[in-house]
Amino acid sequence: MAQQSGFGRWIVVITAVSAAIMELIDTSIVNVGLNDIAGNLGATIEDVSWVVTSYGIANVIVIPMTGFLQKYFGRKNYYIGSIILFTLASYGCGISTDLWTLVFFRFLQGVGGGALLSTSQGIMFDAFPPSQRATASALFGLGIVLGPTFGPTLGGYIIDNFHWSWMFYINVPVGILAVFLSLTYVEKKPDEIDIDRRQIRIDYFGIILLTVGVGALQYVLERGESDDWFDDNVIIYLTGAAVVAIPLFIWWQLYGTRSPVLDLRVLKNTNLAVGAILLFVVGYGLFTSVLLYPLFVQRIIGFTATKTGTMLIPGGAIAAFCFPLVGKILSKGVSPRYVVMAGYVVFATFCFMMSTYNAETQDPDFLKALLVRGVGLALVNVPLINSSVSTLAVAELPTGIAITNMMRQLGGAFGVAITNTYVTQRAAVHRGDLIVNTSPENPLFTDRINALTQGLASKGINALDAVTGAYRNLDLIIQKQSLMLAYLDTFKLAGLFFVVSFPLLFFIKNRKMDAATAKAVADAAH
Structure with missing residues (x-):
């Protein structure tokens, strides 16, 4: 694959880092606005925390599967599709008029966002020769830190000056621009051009176990304190699901399948x-x-x-x-x-x-x-x-x-x-x-x-x-x-x-x- 150079290289850098920052900002931007969202949608503080929880669950489920998904769809296709999903879900969050619609779109946002974080660095690295990869890694690492850092900054400014929905609407123009730039400047790798999906075996059982185990664990960690831990039946059931699914997933990936979704x-x-x-x-x-x-x-x-x-x-x-x-x-x-x-x-x-x-x-x-x-x-x-x-x-x-x-x-x-x-x-x-x-x-x-x-x-x-x-x-x-x-x-x-x-x-x-x-x-x- 030919290296990007000059203007095209830095367009790829800006696109990849911006997409990663956009995803990471959304992990923390809503934290300062939960009171306003609860009041506007007529929800309790306990229920509105699902806006944060749903995003985190989707993120942690998708991230370990990105290697397989990139292989199946092709990295560029998967990347652009994820930006589109993230952008549409952001718009859906902004127009939501009830809590559970917002939670649904936040989950979809987390699915798209997990892919953005997991593919942006590889795309950016391809724009640099090996001798400059450490610099490229540092630039991307900057996005990893700046996203969670500036999320509360941006969220606080929006809450103090605008409607909470603008915490999501601001992603829309950035997402549209990222799709256009990715289509124009991001190149496909040779193995992405003619993908024979019939030759790719899908570990359905592994995906189900990973989704149940990691998703349940993420829910328990995020909701445990607010739901009084094991005084809540849902926490008890999901803890049991995690205790069963995660060891079974580990066994299945090691011994049960020849095509593991995550080769442990x-x-x-x-x-x-x-x-x-x-x-x-x-x-x-x-x-x-x-x-x-x-x-x-x-x-x-x-x-x-x-x-x-x-x-x-x-x-x-x-x-x-x-x-x-x-x-x-x-x-x-x-x-x-x-x-x-x-x-x-x-x-x-x-x-x-x-x-x-x-x-x-x-x-x-x-x-x-x-x-x-x-x-x-x-x-x-x-x-x-x-x-x-x-x-x-x-x-x-x-x-x-x-x-x-x-x-x-x-x-x-x-x-x-x-x-x-x-x-x-x-x-x-x-x-x-x-x-x-x-x-x-x-x-x-x-x-x-x-x-x-x-x-x-x-x-x-x-x-x-x-x-x-x-x-x-x-x-x-x-x-x-x-x-x-x-x-x-x-x-x-x-x-x-x-x-x-x-x-x-x-x-x-x-x-x-x-x-x-x-x-x-x-x-x-x-």
């Missing part, structure tokens, strides 16, 4: 097995930080949605600056393992920095922490993916890359689940610890109640209501303090994940990809 034998490769675990941790850190930071600054500090998002921009800018540098470092022959080690240390530093903040923390401190986060993400994402697949045979690369993508996505889902659960549990613990001090024998408590009572009385409130109001205000203060301490504990927990998993980096073998392997990664990656 590649996990015998040490680099891939260790890299998959580490990418799970990276997904946990990426999505947890995107979830925790807005909650902390909005509920504790009092930021607006727009300011919350705007504060993320400098961190995204430093990541944009660092990604090309990472690409150059890798292209010079520096071991990806050392770059990932640095990224682990930097990202853990961000988590521990955030765990020391409080309600009096000023904007510059948050900016400093978010800048550290941007550097950490730039150092860890692309080098870790490259290390994970660097020792695979060429034929194993599509499956290896599908596994790394799935593990990063599952890490994000696990991160959201453990964050919600841990925050709830720690807030209850801290509230209990603080309430112990609310005793009449405690002079500090008595002084605080008297001060609050006098403050309310000075505003013309009668003595009895002033005392009642003082106790109510103190209870709200305790709630806020408990929640703040729970957030700090959760940031610390995220940092510990990176610390505990750090020794696994020493099990990754140092190997620089040769040109043939780099080209194969280009054909199969993401």
